[in-house]
Amino acid sequence: MHDWNNMNDDDFRKEVRRFIEQNYPQDLRFLPHRPRFSVIKPWLMLLVEKGWAAPHWPVQYGGMGLSPRKLLIYMDEQGRWGVARQFLGEAGVVQLGPMLIRFGSEEQRARLLPKILRYETIWCQGYSEPNAGSDLASLSTEALLDGDEFAINGRKIWTSSALDSTHMFLIVRTDKTGKKQQGITFLLLDLATPGVTVRGIKNIAGTTDYCEVTLDNARTARSNMVGELNQGWTVSRNLLGFERINTGSPRRSEFAFKRLEALARERGLFKDAGFVDRYAQLALDLADLKAVYVHFADLLTRGEPLGPDLSVLQLLSSETNQRITEFMLEVSGELGLTVAPGETQNERVDALTPFLVMRAVTIGAGTSEIHRNIISRHVLKLPG
Ligand SMILES: Cc1cc2nc3c(=O)[nH]c(=O)nc-3n(C[C@H](O)[C@H](O)[C@H](O)COP(=O)(O)OP(=O)(O)OC[C@H]3O[C@@H](n4cnc5c(N)ncnc54)[C@H](O)[C@@H]3O)c2cc1C
Incomplete structure (x- = not known):
């Protein structure tokens, strides 16, 4: 059995990268929305065959048994390549499996885990x-x-x-x-x-x-x-650390920002001072997000607990993502009017779908208001 945790970080990263780049379908990279199971199934089955379906589960239950450090590398490589939902995106493998391992009975683990791992139950x-x-x-x-x-x-x-x-x-x-x-x-x-x-x-x-x-x-x-x-x-409250920082990963914002840059170059917007001003602001927001993500990823890697200040990452991540996709829609002009990708001279741009899909990110992983409440009460200890 391979002991991934004993492997040098760079070698592990290269191996994960090679597998993803060789096998993940090109047309499913950086999907603006969550794919249906039938669409993503061939990729998931490849992970099952390779024994990589559950990187965070212990080896005894069929997982890779990755340490937080290696798990972050694994997630980061999926995010870098735009693998759908970044971390498999299926509630059985991602959430229920670890809950059963922690709280389930031996009978439940034996009956349920193998089927979850092979996607026989969704x-x-x-x-x-x-x-x-x-x-x-x-x-x-x-x-x-x-x-x-x-x-x-x-x-x-x-x-x-x-x-x-x-x-x-x-x-x-x-x-x-x-x-x-x-x-x-x-x-x-x-x-x-x-x-x-x-x-x-x-x-x-x-x-x-x-x-x-x-x-x-x-x-x-x-x-x-x-x-x-x-x-x-x-x-139900017992989420693992990496699940909690997963939604805060800057990868989605980075990708949206690159799309914004490509569109702006094509439309000659870098000559427009108004555009450059807002573009620079977003570049700084993105740099902040990356720095905060690295801070929490470091805590996780060192095995330290994540506190209520994690809400800062959730807020920065979701709101930066929304600001970028809003701005992209604004600068895309007539191309932003339909969900079908519009044609520019060099590429197809769909500015509307990411804008619409990103409406949900300030709700789904806890609303922005709730994260602000947590920060004010439990981090800043403000009265009220
Ligand atoms: C993309 C996505 C996927 C989801 N997937 C699932 C899923 O698989 N399973 C599942 O069970 N749920 C899922 N949800 C639901 C999600 O958990 C809830 O939408 C979320 O918890 C907010 O609850 P709500 O929609 O009832 O809004 P409410 O809680 O009713 O909030 C409405 C508004 O009031 C504000 N508000 C509420 N309480 C306060 C307060 N105390 N102080 C200040 N403002 C407040 C909120 O910020 C919000 O603006 C998903 C949601 C999204 C967007």
């Missing part, structure tokens, strides 16, 4: 509800224990990729008496179960990324409860 995350997003602990989807099964009733929303998924991990209310965080349980559900209805929601960019999942007396076995009854809040 998982989505059912946390948000129509009245529970930022304040997730207010969720009201209820599960009643009835013999050896839970009967689930309620509605989940914004469930990414549910149309492509076979299963969902979800958090449900199992006790209404105590503090709201205490009566929550973490369950696994087969989406083919009677009583489950999945409805796609078309977003502003025209793709059906999210879904609404209605649960009408949907039943799941008690053996599909992960962790203890009423302890699901702890299970």
Whole structure:
């Protein structure tokens, strides 16, 4: 078995880079939106064959067992080449696997992990509800224990990729008496179960990324409860460090910035002082973002915990990305009017799709307002 962690960092980086560059489909580089599973599946299967599907899982469960340091290199190389969703982008491998390894029973690990690893089951995350997003602990989807099964009733929303998924991990209310965080349980559900209805929601960019999942007396076995009854809040909150900094990676902004530069060169905008002024500001924002990312990546590499100041990275990353894509739309003139890429003299430019898709980044990984609350309360210790 290969011990990646003993390998020199540069050699490891070269090996990952070579594999990605030789195998990742050109036409899927830097997609402006999340691909459907059927589109990305051939690439995922190559990773499965190579044994690289789960770089962050321990070797004993079929992962690469990478240290945080090597994992950052792996993620960085995927981001550099514009691999879709940067880190596989599938909730089973990325989130559920590590949760089962930490909180699941031996029986659950044996039954579920091999199928997750080979993409025989595709998982989505059912946390948000129509009245529970930022304040997730207010969720009201209820599960009643009835013999050896839970009967689930309620509605989940914004469930990414549910149309492509076979299963969902979800958090449900199992006790209404105590503090709201205490009566929550973490369950696994087969989406083919009677009583489950999945409805796609078309977003502003025209793709059906999210879904609404209605649960009408949907039943799941008690053996599909992960962790203890009423302890699901702890299970669901337990993201690993690299998952938390993944959304803060500057790679997406760097790529958007390069597209902006190419477009501006083609349109002769570097002669325009107004353009150069805003371009320089964005270049500085991007430099700030990279510096902050490196700071948190260093902490992770040294095995130090990430604190509430991580919200600074999330904010800088999402808002820089939005500013760049907004400016790109502005300078693209008539090319920005349609979702179909417009033709410039040298290349195809689609300024509208990244602009539309990036509307979501200040919401999905915690809204900007919530990150500002965290910074003001827990980092700056401001009153209120
Ligand atoms: C791209 C994307 C993918 C997603 N994928 C999933 C998924 O797979 N599974 C899943 O369960 N969910 C998913 N979500 C949902 C996401 O978790 C929620 O959208 C997010 O938590 C915000 O909740 P909300 O939409 O209910 O907005 P709300 O919480 O209702 O917020 C509405 C507005 O009020 C503001 N606000 C709320 N509370 C406060 C406060 N205390 N102080 C100041 N302002 C406040 C917010 O900042 C926001 O502007 C996804 C969302 C996006 C955009």
